[in-house]
Structures are given as structure tokens and as C-alpha cells.
Amino acid sequence: MRIHRHHLFWPLATLAALLLFNLFYSPEDFYTIQVRGGHLYGTLIDILNFGSPLILVAIGMTLVIATGGIDLSVGSVVAISGAMACLTISKGADQSALGLVMTAIGLALGIALVLGLWNGLLVSVIGIQPIIATLILMVAGRGIAQLITSGQIITVTSDSYGYIGSGSLLGLPFSIFIVAAVFVIAGLLTRSTALGLFIESVGRNPNASRLAGIRSRYVLIAVYLFCGLCAAIAGLILSSNVSSADGNNAGLWYELDAILAVVIGGTSLTGGRFYLMGTVIGALIIQTLTTTIYMIGVPPEITLVVKAFVVLVVCLIQSETFRKTLVQRWKTRRYPAEREVVKHV
Incomplete structure (x- = not known):
């Protein structure tokens, strides 16, 4: 198999x-990594850190897209x-209390699972097209987030x-280890099991899968649940990184x-075979591209x-x-005489 045909x-x-x-362009600014207080700092580290929420969301999206x-x-x-996590913590007397933080995380993940179940039921049970079913929550969910934060x-x-x-x-941002754990779990579940x-x-x-005995309804519910869970973990990372929750702008677009990221990674939007590693690389491409655009001074x-181009x-x-x-057009322009000869023969 030719190497350029490999999906990665x-x-x-x-x-x-x-x-x-x-x-x-900027080797010193981009590749310089410093150690301060036992922690690594630099643009490459920032790409991994700031790209972690996108990687998590993209991993969940990969499985959803794989189902079509x-x-x-x-x-x-x-x-x-x-918003749910920050609201819960803000109500506590001691905001750094581990029990309070764990409760906030549990509530945030719980509500995300409910929302994922909602999407899964709309798609698998009621039969609404996925783009419409999730569009409903896309619009309503932003309003729910603003209700939780009271618009503040x-x-x-x-x-x-x-x-x-x-x-x-270990000197690296903790968010990287969260992404690694989710990636390993997703990989084990999808590649080491059926x-x-x-x-x-x-x-x-x-x-065909239904006729083969596969309960597609449960498969669809499972992938939407997992996608919602990944999005919730990404929301926790984003809000904890800035110690605040913005219901209007958090997670926008x-x-x-x-x-x-999923498409760049090689997974087809029509469903079927999927590539988790390709998705991770696709997300890193997007984050690296965003960082590069800012570094070269492109007007906001x-x-x-x-980025779109x-x-x-x-x-x-x-x-x-x-x-x-x-390739075909290049050959046509490169060897027009030969094509004429073949045509006449």
C-alpha cells in the first residue's frame, strides 16, 4: 500500500x-519551552493545553458521525x-472544598448525560434527523446556559x-492527561470490543445491521451519551481554566x-469507518493553525x-x-498529442 493512501x-x-x-517564521517564539516552578511553558504546550477541549469534543463527535x-x-x-459547575461552586461557603468541587463536577456531568440521552432518544426512538434533533438543543441549550448564569x-x-x-x-497541563484518559477509554471500547x-x-x-441483530437504537443512544459526556468534560476544562462561566460565549462554534477536526482526520460524514487518532491530529491542526494565525499578526x-481558506x-x-x-488534467495538458493518437486508434 502506498504511504499517501494511508488515512493518517x-x-x-x-x-x-x-x-x-x-x-x-518564528522558531524562538514557537519552539521555546521553559521550565518555571517545575512546570513547562511555551507555545507548543499551550497548543496542547488550549486544544484539549476541542480534542475532547471532536472525539465524541467522531463516534456520532461514524453512525451517520x-x-x-x-x-x-x-x-x-x-455554568452548572461554576454556579454550584459559587454557592458554597468554602469554594475550594473538595466535596463541593466533586459535587459540582458530578452535577455538570449528570446534566450532560441527560442532554446526550435527549439527543439519542430524538434520533433513535422518535426518528428525527440528527441535524434537526441536535439543532433544537443547540438553540435551546444556549438559552439554558444563560438561565443558569442569569445572563451574567x-x-x-x-x-x-x-x-x-x-x-x-509531571510538569504538563493536567488537561492533557484528561484527554489522554478519554482517548484511551474510547479506543479500548471501540477497538477492543465489538x-x-x-x-x-x-x-x-x-x-443490514438491524437484520444482523444489532440493536442500533441502543448504539445511537450510547454514542450521543458519550458525545455529551465529552462536551461536558470540555466545558469543565474551559470554565476552570478561566475560573468563570459565560453562558453566552463558552463553547461558541x-x-x-x-x-x-473529524473530517480532516479522515472520517467520512456519511458514516462508517472512523479514525480516533486522525481526529486528534485534526484537532491539533486546527489549534496549531489558530495559534499560527495569531502569531503572524493576521488582523482579527x-x-x-x-482559517476557513x-x-x-x-x-x-x-x-x-x-x-x-x-492529475488527469495535468496529463491532458502535458501529453495532448498522445491523447489524440489514442483517440483516433
Whole structure:
């Protein structure tokens, strides 16, 4: 098998191109890593730290897309979970109390599971199209988050809670270890058990999987539950990193970045085979691209345009059909005489 046909080749090549660009453009600012107080600091560390919420959301989105669905509500779930956790902590007398923080985390994860179950039931039981079912929660969820925060930014002063997003373990941000744990769990469940095969089967051919005895309804509910859980953990990291919850802006447009990360990673939007490692690389590409755009001084008003253009180019390069079309047109222009001879023969 040719190496360029491997599903990770183009995502890795894109990430390498971004890193190579920064090596020539700003090697000192981008690649310098310092140790202060036993913790590692630097742009590369920031990419891993700030990209952790997106990676988590994208991992959950991967399994949903593998079933042929989509979850547009993850951004709202991010906002709701962060708002619920911060609201609970803000009501406590000792905001750093471990019991209070654990209660806040439990409530945030619990409400996310309920929201994931809601999406799963709408899709699998009632039969609403995934894009519509999750669009309902995308719109309503943002309002729920603002109701929880009363339209204000809730600020907390909890060292225990802040450790989730800004703490360090073994010199690295603690959020990286959270992502690693979720990735390993998702990988074990989908590659070491039959669950991954069930997910791909439901996404590729729902009718055939049903006739084969796969309970697709439970598979769909499970992936939406997991996606909601991943979004909730991302919301905890985001809110704890800034010690506040903003129901209006937290997790805004995260669903779009997550979908892009999944597509860049090689998973098809039509469902079927999925690639968790490709998704992680896709999320790192998006975070690295965002960091690079800011570092080179692109005006904020056109940042999204530049980001969208680069992502479009990456997706086109990954498209085998697009590459074949380019090669065919190049050959047509390069050897027009030979084509005429073949045509007449």
C-alpha cells in the first residue's frame, strides 16, 4: 500500500507543514519551552493545553458521525456544564472544598448525560434527523446556559476546581492527561470490543445491521451519551481554566471546529469507518493553525476567513477524487498529442 493512501498521511503532512512554517517564521517564539516552578511553558504546550477541549469534543463527535449522524449541540453542552459547575461552586461557603468541587463536577456531568440521552432518544426512538434533533438543543441549550448564569458571568475562586484546566501534573497541563484518559477509554471500547464494529455497521448500513441483530437504537443512544459526556468534560476544562462561566460565549462554534477536526482526520460524514487518532491530529491542526494565525499578526477581522481558506485547502488535498482530477488534467495538458493518437486508434 502506498504511504499517501494511508488515512493518517495527509493529516500528519498538514500538521508537519504548519510546524515547518513556524520553524522558519518564528522558531524562538514557537519552539521555546521553559521550565518555571517545575512546570513547562511555551507555545507548543499551550497548543496542547488550549486544544484539549476541542480534542475532547471532536472525539465524541467522531463516534456520532461514524453512525451517520451529527451533533450540533456540543457547544451548548459545553456552556451548560461549565455554568452548572461554576454556579454550584459559587454557592458554597468554602469554594475550594473538595466535596463541593466533586459535587459540582458530578452535577455538570449528570446534566450532560441527560442532554446526550435527549439527543439519542430524538434520533433513535422518535426518528428525527440528527441535524434537526441536535439543532433544537443547540438553540435551546444556549438559552439554558444563560438561565443558569442569569445572563451574567459567574466567577469562582476555587483552587481545586481551577486545577482541572490550569493545574499541572509531571510538569504538563493536567488537561492533557484528561484527554489522554478519554482517548484511551474510547479506543479500548471501540477497538477492543465489538462496539466499534456495531458503530461502523450502523453508520454504513442501518438496515443490514438491524437484520444482523444489532440493536442500533441502543448504539445511537450510547454514542450521543458519550458525545455529551465529552462536551461536558470540555466545558469543565474551559470554565476552570478561566475560573468563570459565560453562558453566552463558552463553547461558541465548537461544534463546527469539532466537525472539521473529524473530517480532516479522515472520517467520512456519511458514516462508517472512523479514525480516533486522525481526529486528534485534526484537532491539533486546527489549534496549531489558530495559534499560527495569531502569531503572524493576521488582523482579527479576517482571522476566520484565513482559517476557513486553509481548512478548505486541506480538505481538498485529502480528497482522492480531487487529486485524481488534478492529475488527469495535468496529463491532458502535458501529453495532448498522445491523447489524440489514442483517440483516433
